[in-house]
Amino acid sequence: MAKGSDKVAAGRRDFLKLAGVSAVTGTAAVAAGSVAAEAAAPVEGGAGYQETDHVKTYYKLAAF
Amino acid sequence: MGEAKLALPVSEEDVLRANLYRLLAATLRAGPSRQDLGMFADMHGDDTPIGQAVSAITRVAAKSSPEEVSREFHDLFIGVGRGELVPYGSYYLTGFLHEKPLARLRNDMSRLGIERRDDVAEPEDHIAALCEMMAGLIVGDFGEALDLEEQKKFFQAHIASWAKHFFTDLEGARSSVFYACIGQLGAAFMDVEDQAFLMV
Numbered sequence: 001m002a003k004g005s006d007k008v009a010a011g012r013r014d015f016l017k018l019a020g021v022s023a024v025t026g027t028a029a030v031a032a033g034s035v036a037a038e039a040a041a042p043v044e045g046g047a048g049y050q051e052t053d054h055v056k057t058y059y060k061l062a063a064f
Numbered sequence: 065m066g067e068a069k070l071a072l073p074v075s076e077e078d079v080l081r082a083n084l085y086r087l088l089a090a091t092l093r094a095g096p097s098r099q100d101l102g103m104f105a106d107m108h109g110d111d112t113p114i115g116q117a118v119s120a121i122t123r124v125a126a127k128s129s130p131e132e133v134s135r136e137f138h139d140l141f142i143g144v145g146r147g148e149l150v151p152y153g154s155y156y157l158t159g160f161l162h163e164k165p166l167a168r169l170r171n172d173m174s175r176l177g178i179e180r181r182d183d184v185a186e187p188e189d190h191i192a193a194l195c196e197m198m199a200g201l202i203v204g205d206f207g208e209a210l211d212l213e214e215q216k217k218f219f220q221a222h223i224a225s226w227a228k229h230f231f232t233d234l235e236g237a238r239s240s241v242f243y244a245c246i247g248q249l250g251a252a253f254m255d256v257e258d259q260a261f262l263m264v
Contacts, residue, residue: 008263008264009075009212011263012077012212012260012263012264013075013077015259015260015263016077016080016081016256016260017077018112019112019113019114019256019259019260020109020110020112020113020114020115020252020256021077021080021081021084021114021256022076022077022080023109023110023112023114023115024080024084024107024108024109024110024114024115024118025107025108026103026106026107026108026118027080027083027084027086027087027107027118028079028080028083029103029106030083030086030087030090030100030103030104030107031082031083031086031087031090031199033090033099033100033103034086034087034089034090
């Protein structure tokens with residue numbers, strides 16, 4: 001999938017490594033947990049997200 | 065590293081980026097459960113800005129109850145009338161909900177095959193929704209994984225202009241304790257994303 005030269009892609013990956021993206025452990029479990037929580041609710045058309053409580057605040061904000 | 069179900073060659077670093085976006089999305093969508101807090105308390109970071117923010121989340125998660133964090137979430141985003149922060153791109157960029165930034169996002173979502181769930185009533189430019197979309201585009205939840213040039217376009221069009229500002233506000237918000245660490249992580253991660261996309 002990666003476009004552009006391999007060198008550029010490799011440079012970017014090295015940068016991300018140095019920036020701490022890959023030095024963080026445990027995020028996979030968190031991410032997997034978040035996906036599992038979404039999958040538990042019925043999802044139509046692929047992309048699922050929900051922010052139930054936000055709806056109420058949104059309506060309040062939209063009302064002015 | 066998991067995600068073995070993906071046949072597409074998404075690099076390990078990109079999977080980790082998606083994980084960070086999902087972590088941000090999960091905590092900004094609703095207050096974390098006890099189980100979530102347990103998982104947060106199990107993370108480890110190094111001494112980079114991202115790693116330090118993760119370590120801060122770990123420390124605070126270990127000492128917080130879901131009730132405390134839920135109250136914090138409520139004060140920050142729900143409030144009486146409104147919360148301390150309004151986490152929508154359109155609001156950050158124009159001062160109003162439902163303005164042009166949201167219309168532009170909807171155009172791109174439709175082009176990329178992303179749909180809002182029927183049971184979600186609020187606009188799609190919520191920070192949690194955008195983080196979830198980025199994660200999905202990186203690993204291919206919505207079809208094929210998006211190449212870096214397309215990821216860059218999406219990021220620059222809908223996230224770069226305001227997300228760092230939002231995360232910095234979250235870090236400094238009066239009601240923030242656990243969420244100050246989430247803000248710290250988000251701000252550090254947006255800096256890294258910004259710079260990494262300059263290499264694309």
